[in-house]
Amino acid sequence: MNVSTCDSYITADKKLNEIYQNILKEYKQDTAFIKNLKSAQLIWIKLRDADLKAIFTPGEFYGSVKSMCVCEILTEFTNERIKFLKTWTEGIEEGEACRGTRKQKD
Secondary structure (H helix, E strand, O other): OHHHHHHHHHHHHHHHHHHHHHHHHHOOOOHHHHHHHHHHHHHHHHHHHHHHHHHOOOOOOOOOOHHHHHHHHHHHHHHHHHHHHHHHHOOEOOOOOOOOOOOEOO
8 A cells, every 4th residue: 555655646746747847848938937936846845845744743653654644645745736837737717817927728
C-alpha cells in the first residue's frame, strides 16, 4: 500500500513539473509573469513542506503508516497545485473578470 501511494505522488509530481515547464515555455515572452510564477512556485514548495511538518512534527513517532500518509498528503497538495496551474494552460471560463494573466477557454 505504501508503494502504490508513493507512486501516485511521483506521478502527480511529474505531472506538476510538466505543466510548470509548459507554462514557462508558453509564456516565456512575459518575463514579469515568469519571474512572479517562479517566485510563487518556490513559496508554494516551502508552504507544502511546512504544512507537512505541521501535520507530522519531526521527531514524533507516527507508526508504520507515516510514509504512506506523507505520500497521500503530498499527492493531495500536488493535485491541488496542478489544478491551479492548469488555469494558465487550459484557461478559465469566458467572462471571468479576474482572470489576469490566465488564458480564457475557447
